[in-house]
Structure formats: C-alpha cells, structure tokens
Amino acid sequence: MAEDTPVPKLNFEYWLDKAIEWGQATTLESQKDVCLHLPQLQKFLHEIYETLKHMDSIGAIQQFPLIGQLLGRLCWNPFVIGYDESQKTLMWCLCCLYSSEPQNPVELKANSWIQSLLCHLLSSSKWESNEAETSTFISTLGYTSADYYCHLVKNMVFSLVTEFRGNQFNGLNIQGRVSASRVNTVSLFCLPLITLPDLAPLLETLLHYHGGASKEILSTEFLEAVNEAFLKKKISLPETAVFSLWLRHLPSLEKATVYLLDQLVSIQLNSLEEVACVIKDSLLPQAANHPAIFRIVSEIFKNALMETDGAPEVMTILQVFTQLFLQAHQNENKPHKFSLKAYFPYHHQPLVTALLRRPFELPATHWSAHLKHISDMLKALVEDTNVSSAADLFEIWFLVVCFGEWLDIAAEQLLKAAVEPDALLWLLAFYYCPQNENQQRTQTVVEAKAVYNHLMLLFNRIVLSVKDLEAAVHSITDTERCCNQHLITHLLTNFLLFSSGGHTIAQEFIYHITETTDSSKEVCSLLIRTAYRINHNGEKNTRTVKLLNELLKKLTLKV
Amino acid sequence: MEAVLEQVEQLPALLVGARSALVRDWDSLTLDRALEWARYFQHVHDRFRTRPRLREVLGRRLRRAQPSLPLGFPHLGRCPQLLGLALLENRALPPAACRCLLRSLLQFPGEEAGPEPHSLALLARRKAASRLLALPSGLPRSPADMEPQLQAEAQLLLGRLREEGPEGEPAGESVGPPRWLSAVLEQLPLPRAFEVVAVALLGQGNGADQAGDGDGAGSSLEGNWASAIGDKCVAGPLLSWLLGNQERFYAFCLFLPGSLLASLAGHYSQLSRPYLDLLTGCGSHLLYDPLQGRWVINCPNKAVLSWEQLRERFTCLCQVSAVLKGQTQAALKLLKAQDGDFQVRGLSVWTDLLMELGTFL
Structure with missing residues (x-):
C-alpha cells in the first residue's frame, strides 16, 4: 500500500476530493483507489482527532470548515468504516464536534447530523435504506444491533466459504457458478476487513482458491495485505493457508524472508533457542518443504551473506534455519514428499x-x-x-x-x-x-x-x-x-x-x-x-x- | 433478595423510558445514573447466571413488571448495550446528556476500558463488513442474497427461545405460543416472519435437503448455530405459533416454496398432517375446464393453490422421506377412491395428481 507517498499534513482538500471521487465506492476503480489509500487515511484521521480533542466544536468548525463534509462522506464509505481502526477514530472525531450546549441553529443542526451519522454507523437499519422492521424485531427480542451484525457477518462469511469451496470441489465444473472476476472482487472487498476475526475462514478459503485460470485470481493488494497482517502478527492463519499464499505470490515470500532476517539481526538474542523459536514462528522452515519455496528462501539468504560479507550472525541464522528445515522435512507425513537431495x-x-x-x-x-x-x-x-x-x-x-x-x-x-x-x-x-x-x-x-x-x-x-x-x-x-x-x-x-x-x-x-x-x-x-x-x-x-x-x-x- | 427483585422490576421502565420522549428532561447526571443502573443490572446478571432457581425468580419478576414488553433474565446482562443504543437513537435526548452518552459509549484513548473494549467500534466495523460482503454479488438481489439476513434474524429468535428455556412462560399459560413470541413476530412483515420461522425450524434455509446434515466442508462453520431440530423447548413455541392460527398456517403454506415446506413436514410430524390436509383442501377447489383441458381454480376470490403449485408441493412431499411419501400416497388414494376410483384424466383431481406423481410412487 502507498504508505510512503507524501501527503501534506492535515490536507482536508486532498482528502475531501478523494472522498467525493470515491462516493460510496461503487466502481472497481474507486474501490481499488480506496483500498490503496486506507492506511494513509487512517493516519490522517488520527491526526485530525489529535487536533480536535483540544478544541471546542465551534472552534473546530471555524478552523476546518470542510471537516463536516469530509467526515460525513467517509461515514458512508464501507471500505473506510470497515478498515482496521478507522471507524473508531472517525467516531471520536464526530464526538469532538458534538456540542453539549449548542448556541445557535447551526450547532443544533450539526448535533442532529452527528447523531444521525452515529446511528447510521451503529444501528441495525440497513446501510442503503431505512428499513426499520429488522430494527424493531431485534429490539423487541431484547437484542441489539451488535448481536445482529455479529451473526450476520458470520453467516455471510459462511455462505461465501460454502460457495467457493463447493465450486473448488466440483472438479470438472471449473467454470462453475463462481466467475474469476467475482472471486477477485470478493478478495478486494475483504482487504479492509483482513484483521476482523470473523473473516478468518474466508481468508483461508480464498488463499486456497485457484479456480481454473492459470493467472492469479485474487487481487494483488489483498495478497500483500494478508501477508503484511500475518508478518505483523495481526492475524493468525493455518500453516497451509500461509504456504498457499507464499506459493502463489512470490513477493510475499520474499518479504517474509527479508522480514525474518531483519527481525533476527535487529533484536538482541541471548540464545540459539530464541533464534530457533523466531525462525520456527515465521513458518519459513516448514514452508521450505516446497522445493520452490526452499529455492527462493536460499537465494535471499545468499544475497544476505554476500551483502554482509559473511556476517557471523547471518551464518548462524542460516545454520539454524537449515537444521529446522531438516526437522520439518522429517516431521512431514506426506506420502509423496521430496527426497532431501532434491533441494x-x-x-x-x-x-x-x-x-x-x-x-x-x-x-x-x-x-x-x-x-x-x-x-x-x-x-x-x-x-x-x-x-x-x-x-x-x-x-x-x-x-x-x-x-x-x-x-x-x-x-x-x-x-x-x-x-x-x-x-x-x-x-x-x-x-x-x-x-x-x-x-x-x-x-x-x-x-x-x-x-x-x-x-x-x-x-x-x-x-x-x-x-x-x-x-x-x-x-x-x-x-x-x-x-x-x-x-x-x-x-x-x-x-x-x-x-x-x-x-x-x-x-x-x-x-x-x-x-x-x-x-x-x-x-x-x-x-x-x-x-x-x-x-x-x-x-x-x-x-x-x-x-x-x-x-x-x-x-x-x-x- | 427482595430488595434486588424490587430493583430488577425497574429494568423494563428504564428501557421503555430510554426509548420515550421522557428523556427530554434528562441532564448529564440523570444519564450517568441510568448508565450506572444498567451496569448494576449487568452485575446482577453475572452474579445469578449460574443459579437456575434465582434466575427463574428474577425472570418471573421481570415479566410481571411489564407484560407488554417481553423481557427475560438475559436482558439484565445486555442492559448497558440495550440502554446505550436505545438512547443514541432517541432524538429527544438533550445535547448535554447526549454528549455525556457519546463519551461513555466510545471509549476514548487513555480512558478506562469498559468490560467490552471497543465493542462499538467492532459493531461499526461489522456493519460495514456486512455491507462489503454483500456488494460483490453482481447479480440482482435474489432470495439467496437475503439468506444471511434471514438466518441472523432466525438465530436471534432461537437465541431468545433458548434463553427463555422451559421456564419462559409461567405454567398454566402453556396453551398456545408464549405471548412475547407473537409480539416479536408481529414486528416483521408477513412473508418475512414466515421465512424467519421456517429458517429457525430448519437451520439451513434454502435447500430442502440440506437441513440437519451439513456437508463435510461446511460442518465446522455450521457448528456456530443449531436449528430448532431436536430442541423441544425451542421448536415447541414456534410450531404452536404456526399451528395455533388456521389463517396464519394457511398463509404460511401459500407463501413458502414447496421444497421448504416438505422439508419442514419431514422434520416435524406435527406439521405433516395439517399440511397434507391443507393441500387436499386446496385440491378440492380445483375444477376441470374441458375447453382448456386443464384444472383451474374454482373460486377466484379465495387465495388457493393452482394446479401447478399443488403438483409441485405434492412432488416435493414425495421426495423428502419414505414415510411422507407413504402418507401422501395413502391420502391421495383414499380421496381418489371416494371420487369413484377412475383411471381417466380430467375426472378426479386426485387421479390426475397420482398419475403426475407416478414416477415418484
């Protein structure tokens, strides 16, 4: 993601232009563009909050006249609301703008508008309409929208998982019901939600999903973001899903290997047990059971050795990695495992x-x-x-x-x-x-x-x-x-x-x-x-x- | 204990109040006190959760306090959320109190986290997720798109039924469905209420054959919710709601697809006989039109099933199980015999139906 592109500090106009351009993110281009900017936007929102929390609502509106327009638009963009912690920061900002003693009609209007936005974000009324039946049904039952969406998201995940798995297991029916573009879109739409625990089964299914095409079917942005979240331990995935990710997306594998090396070189390690633990935790020795993965990881180690002119730490890391790889190879119980010489x-x-x-x-x-x-x-x-x-x-x-x-x-x-x-x-x-x-x-x-x-x-x-x-x-x-x-x-x-x-x-x-x-x-x-x-x-x-x-x-x- | 009971009696009033225009007079102190009460009720819930006798007493007292608002013991535990969200949606709340509410609902950085950290952020995130996951369907909204929503509603309904358990309704009132159930289902427009009840009774909604046994791939996920099948205190109230009102049951059978109804009849023997009676009732309203050469509805003002719908529903019944197939066949043969046992088309609707079903019988 474009975390490095510099954006001027608190540039309301830039982000308002973006928010207007995105609308409710209904076209593929705007969806991709939103996904690309999510980390930056989150940072920006946080900066706004840090500024707003020291101001009263009138002062805030005077200093940032565009703020209402911007926040209002963002609240209607599900990519923004779904992403990581953006929704939290956005709600904090809204709360800072709410005035407890409104003095004039503008402030009264602003208050009412903020309350509507929060209801839109939190109540069980539908995103696009004001269908009230579900809402009254839920509250009459004695539940809240929190209970409802908890079930709803799990059901939706389950239904997508069933759809994709069914399609995958259909064997010959590769063209199936699920088109490649649909899988691609689903993967893109999952991007903001990767760290939402409810999504875990869907992430796993997508990572294993290949479809019939020889071309990569999942969106690159999605694969990168999953890898990133895995490396930073924001999500946990089953080993096989991680291997599948690295096999289908080599940049992710490279990133994981370099990340491991950086991690080992930068922290103070007191024993080889610790080194072994970090390496094992990376899942790379286990993944290297796939000769293709082994080859690429080896190449990266080679480069590291050359670049450091054979630094003793790197040589030690390589030695432990090899031992752990041999161990993982021995533990693997596949009927057709490769002989060690093949590596x-x-x-x-x-x-x-x-x-x-x-x-x-x-x-x-x-x-x-x-x-x-x-x-x-x-x-x-x-x-x-x-x-x-x-x-x-x-x-x-x-x-x-x-x-x-x-x-x-x-x-x-x-x-x-x-x-x-x-x-x-x-x-x-x-x-x-x-x-x-x-x-x-x-x-x-x-x-x-x-x-x-x-x-x-x-x-x-x-x-x-x-x-x-x-x-x-x-x-x-x-x-x-x-x-x-x-x-x-x-x-x-x-x-x-x-x-x-x-x-x-x-x-x-x-x-x-x-x-x-x-x-x-x-x-x-x-x-x-x-x-x-x-x-x-x-x-x-x-x-x-x-x-x-x-x-x-x-x-x-x-x- | 009596003191606690008297306090608990206040819960319905608190929730009703929070949704009413009464909050117009609340200031931030009143609001704090209300939230304090909500947390206290949650505390009471946590304290008595594992003690069935006391739970029952508390639940009874809650129901007695305000029969119009169907509350039970579990509501004590959810009280902070119920109250918070109800107030948030109430436009009558004055600004000072509202700001106070927002500050307490949205845990700000550096502030002490409540018992459920970031639960509102999680709620907003899940709502956005439900929007995102629904977007890529590409196709125009089909009934299958509604399924996760229906399921969620059915799951909450089941959740409530399970929470109520056998003590849900005081003894003596056990004839007919519990009052709260009717009150709740009335909130939904009709076909939807039927769909929710059917999904709750079956678990997996769409396919007639999927009920009960999920395929291997999905079973691990499916574990997070079980239908009413095999759970008497859950299925019982739903069935009695359905069967307790002739008109309602009739509408239920007209609205829902034959495969779903057959599947329900296959799982609940209480349903199969009334359903069969209803179908044969519809059949007797059909008249053979020799000019068109087909069976037509005899009474145009009454909502009944057409020949095609009837045939489809009987076909589904015969496909569900051997037992149902036998019952259906026996019923049709009896009616055919009463009509004179002709083997020629166009004389008795039962003869024709049996011929149509021939491949299944």
Whole structure:
C-alpha cells in the first residue's frame, strides 16, 4: 500500500476530493483507489482527532470548515468504516464536534447530523435504506444491533466459504457458478476487513482458491495485505493457508524472508533457542518443504551473506534455519514428499549426502572420520580446475555454511579428540577463507596449524596465564589478516572451553580478544552455538556449561 | 433478595423510558445514573447466571413488571448495550446528556476500558463488513442474497427461545405460543416472519435437503448455530405459533416454496398432517375446464393453490422421506377412491395428481 507517498499534513482538500471521487465506492476503480489509500487515511484521521480533542466544536468548525463534509462522506464509505481502526477514530472525531450546549441553529443542526451519522454507523437499519422492521424485531427480542451484525457477518462469511469451496470441489465444473472476476472482487472487498476475526475462514478459503485460470485470481493488494497482517502478527492463519499464499505470490515470500532476517539481526538474542523459536514462528522452515519455496528462501539468504560479507550472525541464522528445515522435512507425513537431495540438485551429491547426516545420527567416535571424508571431497571439488569460477566456488561454500554445525564440530574435535588435524584444519580454512587467491587459504592452513600445535602443548596444563595464550597466537607473525583471525578465534574459544586450565583465564582472555579485535559478536555467536549444541546433545559437561553461561552473560551485556 | 427483585422490576421502565420522549428532561447526571443502573443490572446478571432457581425468580419478576414488553433474565446482562443504543437513537435526548452518552459509549484513548473494549467500534466495523460482503454479488438481489439476513434474524429468535428455556412462560399459560413470541413476530412483515420461522425450524434455509446434515466442508462453520431440530423447548413455541392460527398456517403454506415446506413436514410430524390436509383442501377447489383441458381454480376470490403449485408441493412431499411419501400416497388414494376410483384424466383431481406423481410412487 502507498504508505510512503507524501501527503501534506492535515490536507482536508486532498482528502475531501478523494472522498467525493470515491462516493460510496461503487466502481472497481474507486474501490481499488480506496483500498490503496486506507492506511494513509487512517493516519490522517488520527491526526485530525489529535487536533480536535483540544478544541471546542465551534472552534473546530471555524478552523476546518470542510471537516463536516469530509467526515460525513467517509461515514458512508464501507471500505473506510470497515478498515482496521478507522471507524473508531472517525467516531471520536464526530464526538469532538458534538456540542453539549449548542448556541445557535447551526450547532443544533450539526448535533442532529452527528447523531444521525452515529446511528447510521451503529444501528441495525440497513446501510442503503431505512428499513426499520429488522430494527424493531431485534429490539423487541431484547437484542441489539451488535448481536445482529455479529451473526450476520458470520453467516455471510459462511455462505461465501460454502460457495467457493463447493465450486473448488466440483472438479470438472471449473467454470462453475463462481466467475474469476467475482472471486477477485470478493478478495478486494475483504482487504479492509483482513484483521476482523470473523473473516478468518474466508481468508483461508480464498488463499486456497485457484479456480481454473492459470493467472492469479485474487487481487494483488489483498495478497500483500494478508501477508503484511500475518508478518505483523495481526492475524493468525493455518500453516497451509500461509504456504498457499507464499506459493502463489512470490513477493510475499520474499518479504517474509527479508522480514525474518531483519527481525533476527535487529533484536538482541541471548540464545540459539530464541533464534530457533523466531525462525520456527515465521513458518519459513516448514514452508521450505516446497522445493520452490526452499529455492527462493536460499537465494535471499545468499544475497544476505554476500551483502554482509559473511556476517557471523547471518551464518548462524542460516545454520539454524537449515537444521529446522531438516526437522520439518522429517516431521512431514506426506506420502509423496521430496527426497532431501532434491533441494540441492546442482551440488555434488555425495557431498550433499555427507552433509545431510545429522551429527546425532552418528556415534561421536565417528565424527572425525566423517569430517575427514567431507573435507577430502570438498578439497577435491574446490581444487578441481573445472570448478574454478567464483560463482561455483560460492555455491559450494554456501552449501557448507548451511551445514555449519559440522564445522563447529570440526573445531571442537580438533581440541577434544585425538585426530589427525590436517583435513579438519583445511575444512575450517575453507569455511573461513573460501577464496585462495595468492595462496591465501594455503597460508591460513599453515598458520592455523602452528597455533593449533602450540595450543595442544598447553591443553593439559592446569596453570595457565593469558600470556601463555598470547604467545601461542603470536607464534604466527601476521595476525591482522581477517580470515585466519576468525579461525584462530574459533580455536582459541574452544581451547578456553575444553582445555584443563582454560576456564581459569577464560573471562580475562575473552575480554582481551574482544577488546583488541572487535570480535564480540563473532565470539558471542560461537558461544551460543556451542551452548545450543551441548543443550541438545544432553552432554553432562557441567564445567563447560557453567563457563559458557558466565561468558555469555558478560558478552551479551556488552554486545 | 427482595430488595434486588424490587430493583430488577425497574429494568423494563428504564428501557421503555430510554426509548420515550421522557428523556427530554434528562441532564448529564440523570444519564450517568441510568448508565450506572444498567451496569448494576449487568452485575446482577453475572452474579445469578449460574443459579437456575434465582434466575427463574428474577425472570418471573421481570415479566410481571411489564407484560407488554417481553423481557427475560438475559436482558439484565445486555442492559448497558440495550440502554446505550436505545438512547443514541432517541432524538429527544438533550445535547448535554447526549454528549455525556457519546463519551461513555466510545471509549476514548487513555480512558478506562469498559468490560467490552471497543465493542462499538467492532459493531461499526461489522456493519460495514456486512455491507462489503454483500456488494460483490453482481447479480440482482435474489432470495439467496437475503439468506444471511434471514438466518441472523432466525438465530436471534432461537437465541431468545433458548434463553427463555422451559421456564419462559409461567405454567398454566402453556396453551398456545408464549405471548412475547407473537409480539416479536408481529414486528416483521408477513412473508418475512414466515421465512424467519421456517429458517429457525430448519437451520439451513434454502435447500430442502440440506437441513440437519451439513456437508463435510461446511460442518465446522455450521457448528456456530443449531436449528430448532431436536430442541423441544425451542421448536415447541414456534410450531404452536404456526399451528395455533388456521389463517396464519394457511398463509404460511401459500407463501413458502414447496421444497421448504416438505422439508419442514419431514422434520416435524406435527406439521405433516395439517399440511397434507391443507393441500387436499386446496385440491378440492380445483375444477376441470374441458375447453382448456386443464384444472383451474374454482373460486377466484379465495387465495388457493393452482394446479401447478399443488403438483409441485405434492412432488416435493414425495421426495423428502419414505414415510411422507407413504402418507401422501395413502391420502391421495383414499380421496381418489371416494371420487369413484377412475383411471381417466380430467375426472378426479386426485387421479390426475397420482398419475403426475407416478414416477415418484
């Protein structure tokens, strides 16, 4: 909706012209135009109210001579009255104009006019006529118009739902009773009412309704508005209806994905459980069971990674998203569900298969062998001269980032298990430094290995000092280079968590590295990922858990 | 308790007053007091809602207070809304009191929300929604467009009947429909009152076969309202209103379509015999015109069914259920036998009707 188009403040003439042009919104053009302007108009009405509430009615009419005309016309426009909170603000404005001690015929007339408008909005007389029978019937029964319209709207929704469902299930009778233009109009007319809870069954039916045409049958404005309301949690919809919306309207899917990313990056998250919760809540991992949705969401994540130059938060988000997607895929009980490989059709399939194995599916003792297998495959792929284009390389790297959990395990295994380090160090070097221009990666592996060897010498020492660790880092000359800095930080953090003496200097050392290298976010991401994995594997490493919590508490206060 | 009862007796006067010219003398204080009373009645309702004995006593006292205005216990609960909207529509209310009313009805930002937050905004929104959802029909107004309105009226009628329950009318008056029911239905013009009663009795109005069992797709939605079928204390008063007056029942059967009437007869055995009698009564008014070669109405001044209408109504009856088909067939055969049991067209209307219905019998 045109929320951004600037409209001068309290521009009565603009809105009065609009209201006159719209009339009672009987043509399709005027209906579309009303829908387009509803959010703006609501804002405008609110501004009027904010001005009016400090004035008396005479002053108001003197200052805004057009106000009566404008409000009166708007009261007869069902799109305006039906929209969100516009009717409330409009009634407040009318009430401000009502004078409790009318001094002259004009004010008396205005009062009577306001009372009529309010009766028109609230009584059970018909919108277009003054048919009084229903009114007296209802009041003689001892009910009010509130009871009547509550039933009436539900009945109308039910009758439309029955009509559309019947048509949809008619199978061959696609031309049916319901024409495409009728469905389109109904969807447009529902737009102002999207957040009215009575409408929920109709929204659901419309979102599932396709009709016989290959073209989109629902109005674009409607689809956008439903998506918007869903993202802002103004309505709740069944999962299948949301999936149907995203499948038929890709801009909505894009918006939902970008919205999720913004949400995750902008709020302070203290644990991966929270991240997982927000992601799950978005319904995107579940929706990604449709390969088409999966592909588009992946593309958006790719762009986010490129734009942020591989920001650690985005990499963490991607990793959690993939895990939740795999979980949702496993939970899906459809007879014809796609095999997981179908979601990664252009990748080296043995590599995909290896990465798809969830860590908990293997005994921990097999992890390093599995990682070596992955590393060897990757190395062969990356060093293959046929796969030399930057785009190909990026695709492979992106795949590895999606399954970043294995990389975290690799860094952990290097310190915790007796492993032959070369393959795992190469794997981490690729993760942090995918490009190998000027032998960058090769150099990274060499340097990382030097630090690693030094760390291993200190691993079982109970008495440690910050100086000892600094010495390990300084054993390599060039500490400024970015990619290997990330890798070294990763190794150091794990050393602090898992070595015999690391916990004694952890606080101090982490403070030291985050101060000197501005890597608090990165360390924070590492720690919350580790905490999440330990929680989920039910590991009983109480010392590590305690340390993790302490470190995170300090760091999240800082970030 | 007696004190409460005496206070409750004031409710009808309050509501009648709010709709009358008496409000001309109200100032903002009077108005506040009236609204205060309305909230108090709501409070009384909430306190006694779960106590059937006391409910009954209160309901009886309400009815006794003003027999002309049919009120019951549930009205206590709706009192603030009933009063507020009644006053809003009353042009006699002076400006000062009216402004005071508006401020209390429209919860302003920052003001303490009442028990039903934004209920008037919701009402205005729903009214607009009913307008919007009715607009795209495209076609000229057909009877089906009226259906949701009819249903809403029928739902309110059923709601009231259920609220009244078996204690709705004091014992001894149980012959005939409760007085309030007649008073209420008189508010609607005739064909509409009949339609509302029929819809209330059947649930789904339009199709004869839809009653009772909704299709799978709709059943979850349909759950929000049940017809009178299977609910004696609801159907009873409606049926006695219909059958209690010969002329009314006759008009009812003339106005409504055959499929709907057949469906009603199928669900309510009390209706099937009178309906069949009425149809055969109409049949005996038909005369065969040998020149035109068809059955014509014998008494042009009286509203009776034509041959075509009669045939349609009998056909519908035979389609509803095996039991009704049997009854209809038996009645027609008996009449045919009384007419001499001829098998030739144009001699007895019953013979001809049976021949027309042949495919169904």
